[in-house]
Amino acid sequence: xxxxxxSDIHGNLEALDAVLADAASRADAILCLGDIVxxxxxxxxxIERVAERAELVIAGNHExxxxxxxxxxxxxxxxxxxxxxxxxxxxxxxxxxxxxxxLVGHTDDATLVHASPDRPxxxxxxxxxxxxxxxxxxFATRVCFVGHSHRPGAWSLGxxxxxxxxxxxxxxxxxxxxxxxxxxxxxxxxxxxxxAAYALWDVDGRRVTIRRVTYDLATARRKxxxxxxxxxxxxxxxxxx
Ligand code: ZN
Numbered sequence: 001x002x003x004x005x006x007s008d009i010h011g012n013l014e015a016l017d018a019v020l021a022d023a024a025s026r027a028d029a030i031l032c033l034g035d036i037v038x039x040x041x042x043x044x045x046x047i048e049r050v051a052e053r054a055e056l057v058i059a060g061n062h063e064x065x066x067x068x069x070x071x072x073x074x075x076x077x078x079x080x081x082x083x084x085x086x087x088x089x090x091x092x093x094x095x096x097x098x099x100x101x102x103l104v105g106h107t108d109d110a111t112l113v114h115a116s117p118d119r120p121x122x123x124x125x126x127x128x129x130x131x132x133x134x135x136x137x138x139f140a141t142r143v144c145f146v147g148h149s150h151r152p153g154a155w156s157l158g159x160x161x162x163x164x165x166x167x168x169x170x171x172x173x174x175x176x177x178x179x180x181x182x183x184x185x186x187x188x189x190x191x192x193x194x195x196a197a198y199a200l201w202d203v204d205g206r207r208v209t210i211r212r213v214t215y216d217l218a219t220a221r222r223k224x225x226x227x228x229x230x231x232x233x234x235x236x237x238x239x240x241x
Pocket of ligand 1 (some may be wrong): 008010035060148150
C-alpha cells in the first residue's frame, strides 16, 4: 500500500492539482491532514476535490475557524481576513462537512493529526527538536504524520537514540524506531522552497519520501489578488515563506 499524504492546501487549487497529478501513478490512496481552506482563492474547488479523492480527511485549525469551532481572534490578521472571506464563499453543506472532520485518525500503523498528537485542539506548532520529541508519548502507533507548520521534517526515537532531520526528504522506517513526520504544505510552503510539498508513504517498502512539485504559481497568485485577499498572501507563495 502506498499513501499520498497531503496537508495545508489552503485553497491553492493549482498546487493541489499538480500534487494530485504527481501522486496519481505513485500512490494507491490519498490522506489529508487538514487546512484545505484559508489563504488561497479556491476553497470550494479544493474542498470538493479532497472530499471526492481522499480516503480520510482530518480537521485543521482553518477548518475549525471557518466552521465556527475556533474563535477567529485566535488567528493573525491575514489568516482572519482569509477565513472571513472563505466563509462567505461556502454553503452550509461545505461548512458542515468541514466541521465534521475528526481531529485525529488512524490508518495501518500511523496516527494522522493536523498539528500535534498531544492535545490536537490546542493547535501547537512542532518545529524544534524538543517540540517533536515531547509528543511521542501522545501517540501509540509506529508513525505519526502531522502538518500545520508548513515545513517538512522528521523526528525519530529508538534504542539507538534520537534523530531530528529538519529538512528530511527520504526517511527509511527502521525496525525498532518510532517516527514523527511533518509532510509539509501543498498550498503555502514556508521552508523557502516555493514548490508544493507532500509525503509518499510506502507501507511495505517502509519508506516515506517528501516530494516537491512545481505548479502554476502565477495563476494562484493572480487569483488571490483578483479576489481582494491580502497581497502578502500572494507574495509569500513566490518565496515559499
Ligand atoms: Zn496551515
